Amino acid sequence: xxxxxTQPAVVLLSGGLDSATTLAFARSRGFVCHALSFDxxxxxxxxxxxxxxxxxxxxxxxxxxxxxxxxxxxGFGHSALTDEISVPKDRPLEDQPSQEGNPKSEIxxxxxxxxxTYVPARNTIFLSIALGYAEVLGAFDIFxxxxxxxxxxxxxxxxxxxxxxxxxxxLATAAAVEGKGRFAVHAPLIGMTKGQxxxxxxxxxxxxxxxxxxxxxxxxxxxxxxxxxxxxxxxxFAEAGAADPTRYVEA
Amino acid sequence: xxxxxTQPAVVLLSGGLDSATTLAFARSRGFVCHALSFDxxxxxxxxxxxxxxxxxxxxxxxxxxxxxxxxxxxGFGHSALTDEISVPKDRPLEDQPSQEGNPKSEIxxxxxxxxxTYVPARNTIFLSIALGYAEVLGAFDIFxxxxxxxxxxxxxxxxxxxxxxxxxxxLATAAAVEGKGRFAVHAPLIGMTKGQxxxxxxxxxxxxxxxxxxxxxxxxxxxxxxxxxxxxxxxxFAEAGAADPTRYVEA
Numbered sequence: 167x168x169x170x171x172t173q174p175a176v177v178l179l180s181g182g183l184d185s186a187t188t189l190a191f192a193r194s195r196g197f198v199c200h201a202l203s204f205d206x207x208x209x210x211x212x213x214x215x216x217x218x219x220x221x222x223x224x225x226x227x228x229x230x231x232x233x234x235x236x237x238x239x240x241g242f243g244h245s246a247l248t249d250e251i252s253v254p255k256d257r258p259l260e261d262q263p264s265q266e267g268n269p270k271s272e273i274x275x276x277x278x279x280x281x282x283t284y285v286p287a288r289n290t291i292f293l294s295i296a297l298g299y300a301e302v303l304g305a306f307d308i309f310x311x312x313x314x315x316x317x318x319x320x321x322x323x324x325x326x327x328x329x330x331x332x333x334x335x336x337l338a339t340a341a342a343v344e345g346k347g348r349f350a351v352h353a354p355l356i357g358m359t360k361g362q363x364x365x366x367x368x369x370x371x372x373x374x375x376x377x378x379x380x381x382x383x384x385x386x387x388x389x390x391x392x393x394x395x396x397x398x399x400x401x402x403f404a405e406a407g408a409a410d411p412t413r414y415v416e417a
Numbered sequence: 418x419x420x421x422x423t424q425p426a427v428v429l430l431s432g433g434l435d436s437a438t439t440l441a442f443a444r445s446r447g448f449v450c451h452a453l454s455f456d457x458x459x460x461x462x463x464x465x466x467x468x469x470x471x472x473x474x475x476x477x478x479x480x481x482x483x484x485x486x487x488x489x490x491x492g493f494g495h496s497a498l499t500d501e502i503s504v505p506k507d508r509p510l511e512d513q514p515s516q517e518g519n520p521k522s523e524i525x526x527x528x529x530x531x532x533x534t535y536v537p538a539r540n541t542i543f544l545s546i547a548l549g550y551a552e553v554l555g556a557f558d559i560f561x562x563x564x565x566x567x568x569x570x571x572x573x574x575x576x577x578x579x580x581x582x583x584x585x586x587x588l589a590t591a592a593a594v595e596g597k598g599r600f601a602v603h604a605p606l607i608g609m610t611k612g613q614x615x616x617x618x619x620x621x622x623x624x625x626x627x628x629x630x631x632x633x634x635x636x637x638x639x640x641x642x643x644x645x646x647x648x649x650x651x652x653x654f655a656e657a658g659a660a661d662p663t664r665y666v667e668a
Binding site: 326327 | 537577
């Protein structure tokens with residue numbers, strides 16, 4: 167990974183724990199960070215407010231929110247995060263698929279279970295727009311907060327997806343084809359557990375009280391404590407041996 | 418290429434000559450076609466009206482226009498198609514790069530000249546959203562109207578780009594990873610000259626008077642006749658030995 171005090175990077179920032187830590191990683195490596203969030207009709211808009219807070223707190227030089235209106239003609243998000251499908255609660259975390267022992271799983275793996283919170287092609291769309299943004303900025307580094315625990319069955323959080331996008335980026339763009347540089351998609355958390363991510367973030371000064379993870383928050387933004395995101399987050403703080411600053415609906 | 422009387426496909430439809438012909442190809446192969454256009458702040462909005470006309474005339478089962486607001490915070494289109502950069506006029510077509518003799522050009526080719534009408538990562542963004550749409554529809558076929566002449570220096574119109582996106586699609590999506598099917602990105606025009614495209618389209622009943630190619634139309638939608646798109650289109654009708662139905666500013 168190139169390190170620089172002046173090089174720009176685009177950091178995908180959802181406002182959650184992982185992307186906040188990813189921004190801290192990019193900053194700690196000296197990149198001038200342009201944070202990028204998306205308003206794509208997600209139900210948990212508290213994410214976007216959290217992204218604003220996190221971008222400011224962690225010293226992003228700018229923060230843009232790109233609105234993608236996929237709803238023309240009826241919407242095609244088709245996910246518990248955008249539609250009126252119930253967010254799963256209190257399902258055992260060990261039921262979720264893991265990359266363990268299968269770090270390079272090829273396509274058509276019948277054992278992969280895709281959660282209802284999967285949004286079709288979401289990370290592909292986000293990375294594509296990040297790529298266009300990076301090219302305009304003259305940046306060749308894109309940071310993405312995917313990791314093995316958050317993987318949870320999402321095909322677009324796997325290392326082979328990240329590598330395939332990086333390859334595409336270097337074929338797709340004028341900047342790469344003209345030889346001005348080579349795009350790198352950094353996923354610094356990809357091999358870390360939630361507890362390791364939180365410990366690393368705390369060492370870098372991340373204030374996790376600013377972040378939002380819950381898929382099904384109350385109207386005042388408190389976390390439900392029972393969706394996959396809340397349960398992974400809670401377990402992460404326990405693993406890290408750190409106090410969980412999250413405001414839950416019930417204590 | 419799979420052929421089916423009932424299989425759905427997503428067809429990227431700009432409203433130009435090539436994408437109209439591509440829709441006709443997809444229809445002729447029996448696909449139920451869902452046409453997809455983008456409102457991304459392009460200056461030539463006559464494209465979108467043309468796309469509507471073409472989708473109806475060629476029997477698309479639906480036509481969606483997805484708005485992408487890339488302008489949050491100042492815009493990052495950075496192209497003569499979205500910004501106030503002059504569209505080049507009357508430049509010799511033979512000055513434009515061609516894939517001839519270089520069908521598999523690798524990245525970092527210093528001879529590639531990128532025109533100012535290049536929009537960073539445009540086809541990557543369009544295909545990504547088409548992929549999400551296809552997955553929701555249960556479609557595995559995406560049609561894209563890129564070709565060797567329209568290539569004109571655009572890195573994201575090359576065969577290796579199309580292949581890299583197809584590979585990505587099959588790693589990125591639940592539908593592919595669960596083994597429900599394999600995504601194919603079809604670029605039926607990729608090896609054809611403009612004249613061949615027009616001849617094939619006329620045989621399939623495409624009414625090219627409905628299409629719009631010009632990058633710099635008059636306020637009433639007539640073509641300038643001098644931008645790259647106009648000149649390629651004009652030369653194509655001449656090559657095809659067909660009457661050019663385009664309404665030009667000057668005859």
